[in-house]
Amino acid sequence: MKLMWFHLMPYTELPEDFRERHPSVWVDIHSSLFDPKRAHHMYNDFMDELEYAADCGYDAVCVNEHHSNGYGLMPSPNLIASALARRTTGVPLCVMGNSLALYNPPTRVAEEFAMLDVISGGRLIAGFPVGTPMDTCFAYGQNPSQLRERYLEAHDLVLRAWTERDTFAFNGRYNQQRYVNIWPRPVQQPHPPIWIPGGGSIETWQWCAQMDYVYCYLSYYGYKAGRATMDGFWAEMARLGKDRNPYRAGFAQVVAVAESREQAMALYREPAEYFFNRCLHIDPRFAAPAGYSTEATQRAGLESMVKKAANAQSLILGDKMNRGMTMEDFVERGYIVIGSPDEVVEQITALATDLNVGHLMLLMQFGSMGKALTQHNTKLFAERVMPRLRPLFSEWEDRWWPKPMGQEERAALPAFQPRLAAE
């Protein structure tokens, strides 16, 4: 299986009484909480951590896009990925991803992703999320009634921009461009692998199946909460006659490893409680602007005994539920995979097998976790857990993985001697 190291880049110094005194970590979080000089250190630590993960041998490093968000300081993940393209040599770069409808014209995404693919020598995984309502409708002012149509049209435009050989006119409902002709063109042909982070909507699953894209469920609430969604996904794949290749799917999981479970509980308590209690404190008024969820998804939710909430809603339901919870509760509920290396191997093996996911995106820096502890977690997992998990799913081919240029074809990176951090 693939073990990918995912950074959310949270602001690590939200005040202790954040939850009581501030309505939301997202959209209208107050600027007075942001200290740019402290954030200078955070960004540089975070980028060190991503490079460290690459050095430790993770299968990929992952970044994502959020706006006006106290737990995600990457309005442009492409900027981070671009730095990583120059500071790493072999590791795939998973940009999870660019919210297509937010770019005008969306051709910009085709261009920037092509740049990343070219600079990195074909190491890009191109993620195309619709984006949460907080990011898209509220922070970026996109119309919830048109968001999905714009997203799908932007996807078509990007795909054509990558694959058509000649300059073409794009005559879309929302985008019209007389001359589409991007320079540069992606290294990976016909285009970088496309992964779709999504909530539990059946239309997204069907679309991923039709387009042969990877579907990723990026909840922060772990494998127990993700079970229903992934079961739904695989049931739909079966209905559509698709195989159970686990590499059709990706899943995010908070993971914390130490020499023993007791030590892990002690080491990671503070950052975990910071993450679940402060970072995920979101004002419910931003959860569900009318039109964001399609009527088919609403209907499925109303018809189902188990409420299939859209991702943002489940985030906020989670926030409500988490009030006053502690590390023990998070562990008990499966939000966090935690323990000694043996215990973590056991839990992830069970998780990956149960959910049938071949791409696991590990959240190993979470909340207020500092660089030293992040690197400890990262290194211990790489040395003592990763080798034992890698053979899982070896009977399946990962058709959705980057195909970079050969090492001998690639540019040397002058004036840069990568320090092997894991040494």
Next chain:
Amino acid sequence: MTELPDTTTIDINGFATRVWRKGSGRPIGFLAGFGGLPRWVPFLDHLAASRSVIVPSLPGFPGGDRGHSVLDTHLDWILAVRQTLVAAGLEGADLAASSVGASLALECAALWPASVRRLAVVAPFGLFDEADPPADPWAQRADAVPGLMCADPEIWKALKAMPEGANSIEWPIEQTRASEAAARIFWPLGNTRIEKRLGLVKAPTLLLWGEGDRVVPRGYAAKFAGAIGAATTEIKLIPGAGHLAELDQPAAVAQAILDWCAA
């Protein structure tokens, strides 16, 4: 129990669109506000007492199917509403409208001045003053919406409560759709720059405003009155009413409209 209206449908861009009719006398039209009209309301009976009231649904609002889904631009919306008014038999008639419907009624009165005889609008959308911004009706906790729309939250709750025998899946979807349809045209600020067109409105226009409007502040009445090009405009505040004043104070709002249109 009040007598129900006659219901017919007209075709607007391929969507079956509900038209209610009740009463007799000279016709008067009504376009609903935010949330639309999922059921007949007492306000319409007050109008129907002395006039033939004609109530076509707006695209995407209750009775308007998914008509909003094909409207991508402001011009698309105005043309759809224009077609609706004509098909409902309201060409040249008096027209009353509320909230989002009021904004669209003003647009039609501006572009087709001869199409409206006298106009009465309740708290229209369409302007945005940074110093006194309208509320964001889409960023609300569900339990805050009734009190935002009406001075008496119970009135909104009663409007939106599922009637016995209604489809328990489709009813809530229809209510969400109404909010989406309003978003489709007015997202994110409610600002359609209608001030550019208000000068073309020639029909005498009555501006009604709930004194306790928490969506569009009542100071907007003067902004509209100042921009509308009609020789006669008048502002009337409705005590004890919120944004959808016709729901909070049906008799007072209907009487003001009937008086205005009696001229």
